[in-house]
Amino acid sequence: MSLENRVTEIIVNKLGVKAEEVTPEAHFVTDLGADSLDQVELMMDFEDAFDLKISDEEAGKLQTVGAVIDFLKAKGISV
Amino acid sequence: MSHRRVVVTGLGVLSPIGVTPTEAWNNAIAGNSGIDRITLLDPTDFTSQVAGQVKGFDPVAHFGAADARKSDRFTQFARVASLNAWNAAGFADTPPDPERVGVILGSGVGGIGTFEEQMRIAMERGPRRISPFFVPMMISNMACGQVAIDLNAKALNYCTVTACASSGHAMAVALDSIRLGRADVILAGGSEAPITFMALGGFCALKALSTGWNDRPTQACKPFDRDRDGFVMSEGGAILILEELSHAKARGAEIVAEIVGAGMTCDAFHITAPAEGGEGSRRAMINAMHDGCIDPGSVDYINAHGTSTQLNDVNETMAIISALGQENAHRIMVSSTKSVHGHMLGAAGSMEAALTCLALKHGVVPPTINLENPGEGCVLDYVPGSAREADIHVALSNSLGFGGHNVTLAFRKYTGN
Structure with a gap:
């Protein structure tokens, strides 16, 4: 499974949105209906899935799906 | 002060004997017990192994998977029972003035199931793994807060916590509040989801529960009988729409009874x-x-x-x-x-x-x-x-x-x- 697909799967499970909605441009709050609490849980799910730590400062910048994928790639994660 | 009378104009029930008021009523008068061996958890190690569980309740069907995860079972019971009471009162299409609608709901132990689950996670994986939804899911007042969001009820809103008298207090203070003019309509009642490891174990430890009828669940609760040996824990929610009488009459509401x-x-x-x-x-x-x-x-x-x-x-x-x-x-x-x-x-x-x-x-x-x-x-x-x-x-x-x-x-x- 590609990194993109894995991230999409986590977001779909957490937010109850359709996979088609999870585009790189999609904003968690304005496009995918997340609130601040959902975002905290999402970051925890990414931490679990990819075995890394996301600081509060980093998390604050991860407002779109694409930002998350870029962040994970920059951390050297490919799947 | 003019004396404002208060009537009941809608009921919502989720209970071991039925998930509508009619179903619950029919079972109550037929004497059909809703008590079974516990299936919500493995009761083997508990002294009391029977309870009244709400059957066929699927929170995902009501709220969707993502939303269902974010509210404790006691809140889910309150939300569904409140919506049913609201609809029964005829408010679905013609809601009352939101600023005149209150919600007063009681719960003895609130989100104790959420507390236990998150405690386990925290013990196993550390405090950084506690969910951000832990606090809003656990607190006992979240049922009335959530019902207010669902039904756009913007008048007084709070939770009464007095153990097994919680929803009795909710009804009593709702009556007073309508009499005082603080609202014209109040969703009053309570909900509870206590069939959890700690709540069941705690009441067992108190020696409050029936223990001698585990092999005959429907006979376990025998009030006033010489062989009674404790109460039988159960779960559910029951919400009554209390409404000021002239408000109810003006809209031609069907009145179930008067609370006096x-x-x-x-x-x-x-x-x-x-x-x-x-x-x-x-x-x-x-x-x-x-x-x-x-x-x-x-x-x-x-x-x-x-x-x-x-x-x-x-x-x-x-x-x-x-x-x-x-x-x-x-x-x-x-x-x-x-x-x-x-x-x-x-x-x-x-x-x-x-x-x-x-x-x-x-x-x-x-x-x-x-x-x-x-x-x-x-x-x-x-x-x-x-x-x-x-x-x-x-x-x-x-x-x-x-x-x-x-x-x-x-x-x-x-x-x-």
């Missing part, structure tokens, strides 16, 4: 045991009758707290006798519908209030089942075994909680004047 009074007292005696002779409960009944301008001679029916514990049932019986007088106490019918639905803890008061309203409406008194040999001191007419048709006009409903909390609600059949 409430009495609230405290034993100031012991943390769990009732006061000698049920004196706190006696005063709650007297206060409710006084508040509702009810002469003890006109009471027809009492829906008892009737938990099926040794202490409660005999003390409540003494309280009824001393509140109404010997003659009246022996004339009236008293029943414990807990015998079929078990003890819904913080939701018990409103569940029993709902059944009491339906008893007045239909002219049928639901029975106390499993009562074959009255216990010592249990000397009243508890309507054993089968329901009774009776032209009843005035009924009381008792709720008593750990902490010495006593609430009695007084209802009258609504006859149009």
Whole structure:
């Protein structure tokens, strides 16, 4: 499974949105209906899935799906 | 101050004996028990292994998977029961002024299941893995907060927490609040989801639960019987729409019954045991009758707290006798519908209030089942075994909680004047 697909799967499970909605441009709050609490849980799910730590400062910048994928790639994660 | 009367114009019930008021009522009067062996957890290591569980409740079907995950079961019960009551009252298409709609719901233990689950995660994986939804899911006031969001109810909104009297208090203060003009409509009641490892284990540790009937679940709750050996825990939610009478009349609402009074007292005696002779409960009944301008001679029916514990049932019986007088106490019918639905803890008061309203409406008194040999001191007419048709006009409903909390609600059949 590609990194993109894995991230999409986590977001779909957490937010109850359709996979088609999870585009790189999609904003968690304005496009995918997340609130601040959902975002905290999402970051925890990414931490679990990819075995890394996301600081509060980093998390604050991860407002779109694409930002998350870029962040994970920059951390050297490919799947 | 003009006297604002308050009526019940909608019911919502999720209970071990049914997920609609009609289903619950039919099972209550048929004497069909909703008590089973516990399936929500493995009860093998617990002394009490039976409970009243809400059957066929699928939160995902109601809220969707993502939303269902974010609210505790007790909140889910409150949300569904509130929506059903709202619709039954005819508010779905023509909602009342949001700023005149309040929500007062009780819960004894709130999101205790959420607490346990998150505690396990924290112990296993550390505090950084505690969910951001832990606090909003756990706090007991989230049911009324969430119901307000669902139904756009913007007047007074709070949670009453008095153990097994919680929803009794919710109803009592909702009555007062409408009388005082703080709202015209209040969703009042309670919900509870206590069939969890710690809540079940805790009540077992208190020696409060029935333990001798694990192989015969439907017989476990036997209020006023000599062989009663503790209460049977159950879960669910029951919400009543309380509405100011002229508000209800103006929109042509169907009125289920009138709530005419409430009495609230405290034993100031012991943390769990009732006061000698049920004196706190006696005063709650007297206060409710006084508040509702009810002469003890006109009471027809009492829906008892009737938990099926040794202490409660005999003390409540003494309280009824001393509140109404010997003659009246022996004339009236008293029943414990807990015998079929078990003890819904913080939701018990409103569940029993709902059944009491339906008893007045239909002219049928639901029975106390499993009562074959009255216990010592249990000397009243508890309507054993089968329901009774009776032209009843005035009924009381008792709720008593750990902490010495006593609430009695007084209802009258609504006859149009």
